[in-house]
Amino acid sequence: MVQTADAGPSLEPEARGPDAAAALARAWDLKQQCYAAWTSAPQRAAEAAADLQQLADASPGLDEVQALARWTAGVVRLNQGRMAEAVAQLDAAAALWQRLGRPLEAAQTQVPKVMALSMLGQHDQAEACGAAARQVFVSLGDLAAASRLSLNLGSMHMRRDDHADAARHYRQAAVLFARARDTEHSVMADIGLGDALSAQADFDEAARIYSRARMRAGQHGLPLMQALADESMALLDLARGHYDAALAGLERARRSYAQLALPQHSAIAEKQLADAYLALHLLPEALALYDRALAAMAALDMPDDRAWTALQRGRALSGLGQPPLAAQALAEAATQFAAQASVPGQAAVALAQAELALDRAATLAPARPVGQGTVPAGDAGAAPAAQAQGHAAQAAVLFTQAGQPEGAVRAALVEADALLRQGDAGAARVLYARSLRQAQALHARGLQIRGQAGVGLAALAQGDDGAAARALQAAVERFESQWRALPGDELRGAFFADHLAPYQGLLALALQAHDAQPGNATASRVLQRLDSVRARALAERLRAGAAPGDDAEADALRARLQWLHRRLQRQADEGSPTASLAETLHRAERDLLEQVRRQRLARPVVPGASRGHLSVPALRAALQPADALVVQARLGDELLVCIVRRRGVQVLRRVASVEAVQAAWRLARFQLDALRHGAAPLQDQLPLLERRVQQRLQALHALVWAPLADALTDARRVLLVPAEGLAGLPFAALHDGLTCLAQRHLLAQAPSVQVALHGLQRPPVPPTRVLALGESSRLPHAGAEAAQVAALFPQGQAFTGTDASLAVLQQHAAEADVLHLACHAQFRGDNPMFSALHLHDGPLTAERAEALRLRAGTVVLSACETGLAGHAGRDEQVGLVRAFLVAGAARVLASLWPVDDAITAVFMDHFYRGLQRGLSPAQALGDAQTAVMCRHPHPAFWSGFVLFGGW
Incomplete structure (x- = not known):
């Protein structure tokens, strides 16, 4: 949202002696410096205001200097998000100007005050303030000041969701600024106009205006205007379902706001990035950003933004299966929107309540597999589904009243979901089809996918298989183009988990065809449909190869994590580990993942070739x-x-x-x-x-x-x-x-057929060069095991004790045909990316293991529970095995449970002697299992190691 705090021209100081004249001239010069820099270089503006305050302190008898100092102090406070303080300073400045008989300057101080009052949610006061100031400007013939006030009034109307009035003010301001050759404010007005048009779903015109504004801001060296244009265009992309462009734009804007030291803008950017995460079903990460944004907004007096953030936080909590906390957050948002008389806010709360009720219906009575009939009349989820339908219908009406067609379509789709959940497939199909047409008119890709999938699922429930197949396939094709453009496995895995329905519908159709006419062709189709939802992000990652490295900030966070791990380990060795240090470490882990994620967002995404069906x-x-x-x-x-x-x-x-x-x-x-x-x-x-x-x-x-x-x-x-x-x-x-x-x-084993095929086409290289690390300072047998393994091969290297380190691993791993790691391990169910193998100088986490550059050889994880994995989405498994496959390994041998040290040493001896004789990893594993089974028949001793990737 654009803002301005510009002022009218300065007046010549009265002749009050040379010292007073010099002080007044200096004061006006500092005021102009402050205004010139407040949008492009906020720190310079603050420095100019501070110098002006020093001058005022040295000139207590010069009211004009005091007024200028208060004026610039108000502008700086506004820049810093300290709105109540800004209002107080600006009112003090106005009072001084009025006492001096200077009504024009007094009115000019009220221009930024309109902004501050609007940000505080005091819209009526802001409207009255603006009207009074504009009357003064018109009476005194200062049309330039009146146009700046129109710009601020446009921003205020945007905050009140009065988008038509906002567009009117912005157009008027844009024309006046262009005539006056005031480029900066003309760009501001363009961005505001784009925001108003976007809110009214005039997306094409909004996109054109944003592009023009960003180009002009770049040509004239206006970094804040560029950031605002990036942010606005990103929000438009988010509404239209262009998630890759939205994420990149939001991250560019966030970085610019951080560099410009604009906390208010930064807080809003955090919330908007969280909105993008929420749309992509990256729920824990979205919740963390909402919490961070809410804390900043509370400190910065931003009640309107807090209401919207509380609403979105409730939606994230609902998705995470925490309905009581979600309901509480929605109730808080509803109270704030009611106080502001915000119809769009009330509509958004009603829609969120509909989604929460629909989630409750699914919890009470999980949906049947797609295509297996409608919901029975006695379904335990029928009542909350009916509630969801009512809330969604209410939301659609309110969004329509507010002139927000995109919101109305979103609400209609949820209403259709509720109807289908209640078994009324006919009514749901009609509503899905109507919503699809409206989404197509709005060019909203995400809503088009939902509408297309809904039409297909409703048609399937009605037994209209031909129409179902066409609609579901269209939904899948639209979704695939969105999904492939996302940066990073994490985003892809989360987003995919939220869009399984059309794939499941196509699977249901394939199964029906096979049941009716069994044969190789129909069975192959079933297999393709089954695998279309299995470990998709991993399959694409393996196909794409190594990802670019991370930035210095991510490396610094990793170094901090290593230090925290060592400190925590020392405490554990001394018998005094602290919960506070463990929480600090976990927080640092989350910060690292967020930093890496944001860095990937800032990179341009080059989508790969279409994956197509499994061959x-x-x-x-x-x-x-x-x-x-x-x-x-x-x-x-x-x-x-x-x-x-x-x-x-x-x-x-x-x-x-x-x-x-x-x-x-x-x-x-x-x-x-x-x-x-x-x-x-x-x-x-x-x-x-x-x-x-x-x-x-x-x-x-x-x-x-x-x-x-x-x-x-x-x-x-x-x-x-x-x-x-x-x-x-x-x-x-x-x-x-x-x-x-x-x-x-x-x-x-393999996590999907595509990954299995990748492994079958990529047999491991013969085991000539073997690298074995045994961390024996905490696991005494590990050193002997590593030495024993290395000794079996002419080019074997063993590093034990203090030499079994991350540095050694990173130095030699790329050359190894076989990598053997004997050490303690830890599976992290709370954050599988930080499951780790503990080497001498710190943990090799799954997050770091992915960055290794390995040959297509065999990795043996001789440690406890290294084969366990968490789930990112439904069928994306995250853990150490995945990490080493991503790093380039062809095969990974890992354990499902804690392994006995002595028996594992015997097991590994048999396994490696098999590799030495030229056996495949699967053959060597079979030999080792048989040998141990003969002496230790209990399965806990010999069946815990599993080979991943292929034979």
Whole structure:
């Protein structure tokens, strides 16, 4: 939002002696310096005001100097976001000018006061102040001052959401400033006019005006105007669904405001970047920015912006599954909007309440898989869905009253969602179609995707498969272009998780076609649809290769993190770790991720080539006759499996109940965890514990593997893509009562079929150069293990003790065919990017491991729980395995649970001797499992290591 605090021309000082004349001349010169710099160089403006205050202190008898000092002090306070202080200083200046019989200068001080009152939410007072000042300007013939006041009144009307009146004031101001050749204020008026047009959904004209304003600001060296134009254009891009351009523009504006030391603008920029995160479903990060912005706005007296920020914070809390806190935030926003009589604000609250009610409906009665009928009349979520419909309808009416068609379309889409949730697919389809037409007229890409997907889902619920397929495919194609343009895996993963519905609808259609006419063609289509939502961000990252490095600020944050880790470790070693230091460290981690994210936002995004569908022929060609790819998927409570062989694709429906599988896995995991802290105290009970765990694993085998047995009879190598929530199962230990899977198949895992194909086409290089690090200061056996591994290879290098460091790893890792890391590890469920391997001089986090440049070799993580992963979105797994795959490794061997030190040393000896003999990683893993199994049959000892990426 644009603002001005310009003043009229100075007057010649009265002759009061040479000293007084010099002081007055100096005072007016400083005042002009302050005004000249207040938008382009706020620090220089503040310095000029400070010098003027010193002059006033030295000239207590010169009221004119005192008035000028108060005037500039008010402008600087306004610049600093200290609005109440600004009003007080400007009123004091006006009173002095009135006492001096100078009504023009007194009126000029009220121009910035209009701005300050508006920012304080005192709109009626601002309107009255502006009208009185304008009357003075007109009566005295100062039309330039009147035009500046029109500019500020336009900004005030924008803050009140009176967009038509705001546009009128801005147009008037723009014409007058252009005639007066006042470029700076003319650019301000253009930006304000663009804002008003954008709010009225005249997007094309707004975009044209923003582009012109930014070009003129650049030509005339007006950095603040450039930042304002960037910010406004970014908000327009956000409304239209151009997320890549929106993120880049918001980050450019935020950096400019920070450099110009404008806290008020910076607080608003933080809120707007949070809005972009919210739109992309990056919810924890959005919430953190809203909290930061609210704190700044509270200190800067910004009640209007606080209301909007509280509203958006409530929406983020709702998305994070915290309805009580969300309702509280929405209630706070509603109270503030009611006090301001803001119709758009009240509309936005009603829409947020509709979204919250719809979330509650889904929680009470989770939606059925797409295409499996409408919602039953007795659905527990029917009542909140009806409430959502009512709130959304109210919001649509209010947005229409406020002249905000984009908001009205958004509300109509939520109303349609509620209708579909209640089973009224016909009414929902009509409303989706109408909203889609309106979104197309507005050129709002994000709303077009939602409308197109809604039409498809409603048509699917009605059994109109042809129309459903066309609409859903159109929604997917529109979404893909948005998704691919986003910078970074994190944004892509979060955004994808919020747009699964059209993909799920197309999967439902593919399954219907296969059920009606089973065959290789329909089964291949099911496989393509299944994989279209699996680890998409990782697949694209592997295809794209190494990402650019980060900036100095990110590296400085990493250095600080290393220092905090070392300090926390020292406290732990001394037995006195503090919660405050741990929280400081976690806060530094969040700051680092945000800094890296913002740096990526500031880079231009070059979208890659279209990914297209999974090539099933290429996948089948990559498999040998004795190979099989087993792809699990979860559809509601159904476990679905696709089996890919060189000879074709097979789909197995209703293999098991997912709920039953998860219950069986919990029981098996309980038995495995009995040895979590070592077997020594339980030696006498090991036979009993082994029988119990075998019973549980046999039950799991009956559920997830026995139904596949006929299709896998001749499969020697099996590559698994586990279903959501089942990646941690020890598939190697599942057995039928006679043999376990490790005795029948060579097993490996991948998070998606695309990643599996990437691994099949990229076998690991032969193990010649081996780099082994063993952090033995805290893990005594690790040094001996690393030395033992390195000794097996002619070009093996072992670094132990103090040499097992990050510096050594970064120096030698790029040359290694095999990288062996024996050390303590920590899985961070709260922030998987900071899961870490603890080397001598600090942790190698997943965030840092991604930046390693590795050969297409094998990485062995000989530590506890290195194979665990958190979830970014539904099917994006984040952890150490992913990090090393991103870094370039072809295969990663990692553990699912804490491993016994002595037995692991034996296991690794067998594994590496297998590699030394020329076995593949999967063959070497099978040999090691068999060897350990013979002496230590309990699965906790031998089945915890899993090979990721391929065989």
